[in-house]
Amino acid sequence: MKVNLVAIVILVFLITSCKNEQKSTDEKSQEKQIKEEVQQKFQNKGHELVHTMVKKVGDYSKFLNKEDVIYTYTYKTPDGKTDISTEKYMFNGELSYGAYETHERTLSNLEGFMEQGYDGNEYWLKIDGTIIKDEASLEKVAFNRPTNFYWFAMMPKLLDPGLRYEYLGEEVMDEPKFDVVKVSFESKDDKPKDIYQVYINKETQLVDQFLFTVMDYGKTEPFLMKVEYENVEGLLIPTKRKYKASNWDAEATDEEWTLVNWTDIKFNNGLTKADFKQ
Numbered sequence: 001m002k003v004n005l006v007a008i009v010i011l012v013f014l015i016t017s018c019k020n021e022q023k024s025t026d027e028k029s030q031e032k033q034i035k036e037e038v039q040q041k042f043q044n045k046g047h048e049l050v051h052t053m054v055k056k057v058g059d060y061s062k063f064l065n066k067e068d069v070i071y072t073y074t075y076k077t078p079d080g081k082t083d084i085s086t087e088k089y090m091f092n093g094e095l096s097y098g099a100y101e102t103h104e105r106t107l108s109n110l111e112g113f114m115e116q117g118y119d120g121n122e123y124w125l126k127i128d129g130t131i132i133k134d135e136a137s138l139e140k141v142a143f144n145r146p147t148n149f150y151w152f153a154m155m156p157k158l159l160d161p162g163l164r165y166e167y168l169g170e171e172v173m174d175e176p177k178f179d180v181v182k183v184s185f186e187s188k189d190d191k192p193k194d195i196y197q198v199y200i201n202k203e204t205q206l207v208d209q210f211l212f213t214v215m216d217y218g219k220t221e222p223f224l225m226k227v228e229y230e231n232v233e234g235l236l237i238p239t240k241r242k243y244k245a246s247n248w249d250a251e252a253t254d255e256e257w258t259l260v261n262w263t264d265i266k267f268n269n270g271l272t273k274a275d276f277k278q
Contacts, residue, residue: 046181049200050158058182058203058235060156063091066233066267072097072146074263078244078256081105088271089149093120095276096145106144107137117276118145120252124278129276152262155207155238158196162186168197173250177202191215197222199250206236209251221245224252232265239263 042048068090070226073082088097094142100106100114104105107114123141132138150157168180178199185193197211206229211222224246227238242257 005121024147025262043165044167044185046165049167049181050165050178050198053198053200053205053207054156054159056236057155057229059159060091060153062235063153063156066202066235067091068269068271069152069265069267071152072263072267074259074261075105076259077105078258082110086182087148087152088269088275090271090276091153093273095120095273096150097276098144098148099196102208107140110137116145117278119276119278126278129192151241152237154172155236155258158183170202171199171250173199176208178208180206192220196223197248199202207238209250211246211248220246224250230265231266233267237262237265239265 004218015054018164028183040167042051056188060196068088070086071089073083073085073087083100083105084102085098085100089095094116096116098114098116098118103110105112107125109130111125117124118141123138123145125134125137125141125181162185164184166182166184168182171178171180179202181198181200183196183198192215194213194215198207199209201208206228209224209226213222222245223243223245228240229236230239231237232239239262241258241260243254244255244257246252
């Protein structure tokens with residue numbers, strides 16, 4: 001009995017030791033996995049700063065939960081030209097529609113009530129209900145529809161796959177301190193892609209301003225965009241915007257600002273894909 005008791009004690013000790021050793025190994029493995037996941041999640045400090053900003057304004061999953069949006073888009077240029085459109089988007093699939101009651105800047109050569117759309121497969125254009133097949137006009141629609149959609153959802157879409165981030169350091173401008181991050185797009189066809197240089201307010205964690213290019217129109221020198229936010233159903237939307245030409249140090253020219261405002265924003269309107277067909 002004594003021998004058996006000793007053997008049992010030794011066996012229990014060995015089993016416990018093995019379990020503790022296995023537990024320690026598992027914990028180390030989990031810690032290593034967590035560290036690897038964190039390293040994979042953020043490319044660098046710039047990526048992490050953009051991620052923090054997006055969590056503040058509302059990530060794209062929150063847009064998807066809203067399903068769709070309708071709002072009024074007003075665009076005024078320094079020379080007095082105005083666009084006013086009712087914009088409609090579905091976030092799943094990035095479907096886009098614009099009904100222009102005024103289009104002094106966009107396709108101003110076409111007179112009448114203008115409708116533009118992207119139904120997930122093709123872009124289309126109508127004037128006073130008549131379908132327009134002009135290729136040059138449709139090319140502008142193919143620029144306007146995704147551009148207007150992107151501007152509205154830009155902040156969360158700065159976390160889209162295929163983006164690259166570079167932390168450029170801190171800057172102080174008129175009191176606020178900013179973390180400056182360059183965001184660029186991977187190019188699969190070797191064509192130049194747009195660059196966004198965002199200035200993240202260190203206190204609010206919001207993008208107060210950003211530089212951007214418009215490579216589709218050969219604009220390689222940046223524009224400076226300044227924004228103000230509005231809380232709409234729990235999302236921080238940069239509804240007041242103004243921009244003009246700048247350099248890469250965010251030193252704007254003396255010209256007047258182009259003004260862009262979004263008003264009467266309403267989510268969850270029950271839009272369907274049929275609303276985006278021509």
